[in-house]
Amino acid sequence: EPEVTQTPSHQVTQMGQEVILRCVPISNHLYFYWYRQILGQKVEFLVSFYNNEISEKSEIFDDQFSVERPDGSNFTLKIRSTKLEDSAMYFCASRVAAGELFFGEGSRLTVL
């Protein structure tokens, strides 16, 4: 069964450093998303991406965040200058237009 894959599974970084989280969505999917989940809390929407541009973003997705689809398969989330409060599990997700949203296994980011 096709899956959304994410790398790295866990990243530890120093505050102020740049981080790039990578995702490979399911190949025939058209909509791509990043969500985050702070430990023990709810899943929060960050950004959606369609047709090579951001279609929607939340208040959390400020100027420190950016997304890119550098080639036909990868979808990346960059955090330019990490803060302690960026520590969370980051989930990539994808779907066909009106179908089920499939989540990746997540990338755990720890900012020290």
Next chain:
Amino acid sequence: GENVEQHPSTLSVQEGDSAVIKCTYSDSASNYFPWYKQELGKRPQLIIDIRSNVGEKKDQRIAVTLNKTAKHFSLHITETQPEDSAVYFCAASMVSADGLTFGKGTHLIIQP
């Protein structure tokens, strides 16, 4: 934007009994309501969803009901089993391709 409230935050039921989790949403334009199950340390996985053109949907032991007038929807699990223990999240969006707004989650504990 959309706001989703979910209750209860923790629910403990005896194995074999039924469990009901309730959510309300704020945006009357929302028309897609999925439920996700998240086991500890794992990704959220869709268990059932409902669209606003129906009032109820059932899949074996799981059912979801939707009341658009009152802007609330509920998850019903019958004949609960130990493997039902997890955190359950409701979510809502205006169209199925939008970013989902999640509730805070319900930790369901099935007592043997």
